[in-house]
Amino acid sequence: MSTFKYGDDKIEAREIMIAIPSMAIAIGILTFPRHLSDVTEFSDGWVSIILSGVIAMLFAWAIAKLASKYPNQSFLSYASLLVSKPVAIVLTLLFSIQGIALTAFEVRAISDISHQYLFDKTPFEVVGLCFLLVVVYAVSGSRAGVFRLNTLFFPIIFCTTVILIFFAIGYMEVDNLLPVFKTDMSGYLEGTMQSALSYTGIGILFFYISLVKNPKKTPRMAAFGMGLVVITYVIIYLTCVAVYGPATEAIRFPLVELAKEIEVPGGFFERLESVFFVIWIMAIFTTTMMAFDVTVMALNSIFPKTNKMKIIFLLSPLIYFVSTIPSNYLELGIFAELVSYSGWGLSGTVIILLWIMHKIKGGRKNEK
Structure with a gap:
């Protein structure tokens, strides 16, 4: 029996808007209120969320804007025009390595949390393997199908979060939010760094913009999608602080x-909590799925003659092995910081480099 295939792998600009929160809202949504509360006073963490969110929105806009100037061209293709093909291949490989690390982290994190809250008698290795197999199945299909899953899951995740916050209103105490603006500048700066870790994944725009039929609207859609993430994080943070x-x-x-x-x-x-946890697994699933898919997409652009399924089957054992490396919660936290900071560093360095080369080489002449 053959698998179902879409007519093409092209997507609309609005699907990029949905892909951004689907990628950014992951395992960090469960933990970032704790990290922010640890470095800021009272409810001042919302300032750091907005500051880092504005930076993330600017990065998302800049990446989408650059990629949209080279419509229907892969990252390797337009990066080769700007910085030479050898450098473009190195950058693509770095993105694939970062994608492998992010996928492995999400697999390990969801297996640990599921083991703690849902499957306490099931080894986390088994939970992680089952989760990875589902991700592999999703990535093995059409790339357009990945975005259809985002479109299907995102409203469910968003509505579930709204319902949770609505039911939490009766447990909130306004006094927990006061006083305001008591954090010093170093606290705000550290909070901004901490909250920035929750916006990891904007690098997918380097690769997915090439799938958009009409990419002219993608910069605005990308920024708007990141704005949804910022609003969601602010509301969740204030709710947790107001309650606890x-x-x-x-x-x-x-x-x-x-x-x-x-x-x-x-x-x-x-x-x-079991109902909500199942819904949040959807959010973590979409992040893992896109991280894996972009990794496959990146490697496929370097090795175009290699079948997509071969790349998936070669990467899957590697991802599972990497996910088992952290031996405890502390090591997993260090792994998370490495993945997040490397993602920001790589995406930031690449977008600045490519924009500079685009201006120097008169990128408009290369636009198609």
């Missing part, structure tokens, strides 16, 4: 504990 106050910094997964705290009137659900 200073104790937020001592809770490993504040958002999960918030779901455990609330109760639906009438006792319709006994364990509401």
